Amino acid sequence: MSAVIGVDIDDVKQTIADQPAVAKWIQAAFEADAYCEVSPSNTGLRLFMLGGPLPDTAKRKHGSLEIYDNVRFLTVTGHLVKPGNRHA
Amino acid sequence: MPEITNQQSLINDFVRLMPPRAVPVAKVVSTEIASADVVEKLLQAAQEEPLWDGVWDYGNKILGKPYPSQSEADFALLGAIVRRAHSVCVPENMVADAVIRVFEQSGLYRVEKRHRVLTQDIPNLITSHFISAYGTHRGGRQAHLRLASIKLPPPSKTYLHLVNCSLLSRRMRNVKSSD
Numbered sequence: 001m002s003a004v005i006g007v008d009i010d011d012v013k014q015t016i017a018d019q020p021a022v023a024k025w026i027q028a029a030f031e032a033d034a035y036c037e038v039s040p041s042n043t044g045l046r047l048f049m050l051g052g053p054l055p056d057t058a059k060r061k062h063g064s065l066e067i068y069d070n071v072r073f074l075t076v077t078g079h080l081v082k083p084g085n086r087h088a
Numbered sequence: 089m090p091e092i093t094n095q096q097s098l099i100n101d102f103v104r105l106m107p108p109r110a111v112p113v114a115k116v117v118s119t120e121i122a123s124a125d126v127v128e129k130l131l132q133a134a135q136e137e138p139l140w141d142g143v144w145d146y147g148n149k150i151l152g153k154p155y156p157s158q159s160e161a162d163f164a165l166l167g168a169i170v171r172r173a174h175s176v177c178v179p180e181n182m183v184a185d186a187v188i189r190v191f192e193q194s195g196l197y198r199v200e201k202r203h204r205v206l207t208q209d210i211p212n213l214i215t216s217h218f219i220s221a222y223g224t225h226r227g228g229r230q231a232h233l234r235l236a237s238i239k240l241p242p243p244s245k246t247y248l249h250l251v252n253c254s255l256l257s258r259r260m261r262n263v264k265s266s267d
Contacts (some may be wrong), residue, residue, distance in 0.1 A: 002094060003097050005095075005101055007099075019105070021105055022105060024102050025098070025101055025102060025105060028098060028101065029095070029098055032093075032095055032097075032098055033090075033093070033265060034093065034095050034098060035090050035091065035092045035093070041235060044265065048092045049092060049093065049094070049095035049098060049099060050092055050093060050095065050096075051092040051095060051096040051098075051099040054097075054103065056101065056109070057105040057106055057108050057109055058103040058105075058106055058108065058109065059108065061106075062106040062107060063107075065098070065102075065105060065106060067102055067103065067106070071251070080090055
């Protein structure tokens, strides 16, 4: 059964500087045309996607990275990251 | 209009960016009441422990105190009793009950700490000990650290003797120097 999964990446520039692997993941998300928008702070990214429930062994929050399939609420700004404007 | 689509592989990749959650240590809970002879056998063994009489607050500024608090001493004595339970072959499902009944008779026992001892200390010690005995556990590193902590032997009665000797020799040196 698919659930809506919300991914939150705070302060993208700093996060990428700290964890270069995150840049690759964001690039892959863009290429997969995942739903992606700018967070209310204008510095982070929110991605919403469908997928199976997260494994119990996976952490939900680690530093500036967060992923949830329940419990939390994420704001939706509607400020989509458009293909021509993907500077993250 | 953009849509939210299935991106399972992306989700899997993102999860891999996060460190795994620490797996909680499985608690061993006694399901049976220990028989009187089991308790008696364990009691006799436990009475040989240095902390049995409840003397934990010893040591001095030079050598330090072996137990910063009575709770640490409680944990050390409980660990010793759990080890003794294993050595006198108390059945695993009776260990928790036997240990608390024996611990109740020690000088360290405090009624107000009974709940913590029953729900935290004893289950953690039993889990750690039976991991070492049978070599299986999900907790890995955490369990190993716990195991390492209970492997430390409690300070022996000779510790007190050494403290006294140290103090005596210092006093004698002071007396000589003042002379």
